[in-house]
Amino acid sequence: MGIADKETRNVPTLASIAERVGVSVNTVSRALRAPNTVRVELRRRINAAMEELNYVPNRLAGGLSxxxxxxxxxxxxxxYYSEFASIVDTLQSGLLEQDLQVMLAxxxxxxxxxxxxxxSILSWRPAxxxxxxVDHPPKVVELLKASGIPIIEMWDVGGEIIDTAVGMDHASIGAAQAAHLIAEGYARLAFVGSLRENDRRAQKRLRGAEAAVVAAxxxxxxxxxxxxxxSPDLGERLTHELLEQRPEVDAIVCNSDVVAFGALRALKRRGRRIPGEIGVIGFGDNEASSCVSPxxxxxxxxRERIGKLTAEAILxxxxxxxxxxxxxxxxxxxxESTRRRDSQNQ
Structure with a gap:
């Protein structure tokens, strides 16, 4: 049985909404197309049923489920800073070869x-x-699972997978960042940067770094x-705050390269020798990372491989x-920003 065959059996339809509410399919359709023609209390019941069943309206002409x-x-x-640009570019190239178009959000x-x-994307009945x-709001997980279509999670594999995943183990990346600094002789590490509640990848890298430090x-x-x-401005501000309160820190793990650029700027302005006194490591390998000094x-x-493999996984x-x-x-x-032993031997 193909994916399209399974969809017709598992994906909620107007009929399943109508059955749940106890009204006709035409009434449900009218509530979607012309809500003002359906009384408020009934619209609320229809909307509640759609939410419970994870129904997504079909925006394609003809309305065929x-x-x-x-x-x-x-x-x-x-x-921001085109972090995922090359992934999307490579992914799109692979899909265009099979006449599939990208809708980006x-x-x-x-x-x-x-x-x-x-x-909104699901309402267009994507392929x-x-x-x-791999960490999404519960309602997103419900909607994606109920869609009956291939779901490919990118960039991260450290968690519960909905369907298929192509990505990195971010905890191991954080552990490697810390292990490298420790191997270079740094002993008092700090984590600096953007750590938003919903950026689970940065949190996983932090936990990996913390585990490596504990193990050492x-x-x-x-x-x-x-x-x-x-941003560089954020990295600079946080680094100034860090050194004012914790001057003993001798190495900084940044959640991104652009934050690290700001950290380097702050350290220079404070007269700290890099990497002799303090080391800095980033994440992402921004195009400017090899051009800054140090x-x-x-x-x-x-990124290109993730995009390529994601396109292949979709197909x-x-x-x-x-x-x-x-x-x-x-x-x-x-x-140069962490080559402490090299700098000490010069």
Whole structure:
């Protein structure tokens, strides 16, 4: 049985809403198309039934519940500093070869917006949905599971998977960041940057770093974070605050490269020698990371590979391939900002 066949049996329809409320299909249809023609109390009951059954209206012409478009919904958490741009670009290239089009949505790490955007994308009856991360609001998980279409979660594999996932183990990345600093002789680490409630990947990297520090028998990691977009200005401000309150810190793990750029700027303004007195490591391998002075040690995700494998996973699932989880490798790029031993030998 193909995916399209399964959809007609599992996806809620106007008929299932009508049956739940005890009205005709025409009444439910009218409540959607012309809500003012249906009395308020009945509209509330219909809306409640749609919510309970995770029903999503069909925006395709003809209103055929089994119809699928040539759209693939792609949901990212940020377009800030183009963190996911190369993933989307590679993903789109792979899908275009099979005449599938990308519909892009940006949640801005807002859970309510994620619910609205996912519901809106599903109303276009996409062939599949690719979404950043594996940690979503419960209603998003319900909607995606009820859709009956392939769901590919990208960028992260550290959690419960809805269907198929292509991404990295972020806890191991955080552990590697800390382990590298420890190997270079740093002993009092801090985590600096944007740590939003809904950025689970950054939280996993922090937990991985904390575990590595505990395993090495070192003091616990100091946190200086904020609930806002990461930027050089944020990194600079938090680093100044960190050194004013915890001057003994000798290494900084940043949640992103752009935050690390600000940390480097703050350290220079305070006259701290990098990497002799203090080291800085980032995440993301921003294009400028090799150009700043000192050049930034960082983690390089294989964004293009994630995009390529996600496109392949979408096509495989559309053609009844089995769900699977693919862990994608990343690379530690060692540059001047942490090469303490090299600097001490000069």
């Amino acid at each position: 089994g119809t699928r478009s040539d759209i693939v919904g792609v949901v990212v958490t940020s377009l 940006n949640t801005r790490y807002n859970p309510d917006q994620e619910v609205r955007l996912v519901r 599949a949905v690719a979404i950043i991360g 028998g070192l003091p616990e990691i100091v946190r200086f974070t904020a609930q806002q977009n990461g 050049s930034l040690t960082t983690i390089r995700p294989d 495989a699932r559309i053609n009844d391939g089995a769900p699977k989880t693919t862990v994608v490798d990343w690379e530690l790029i060692i540059r």
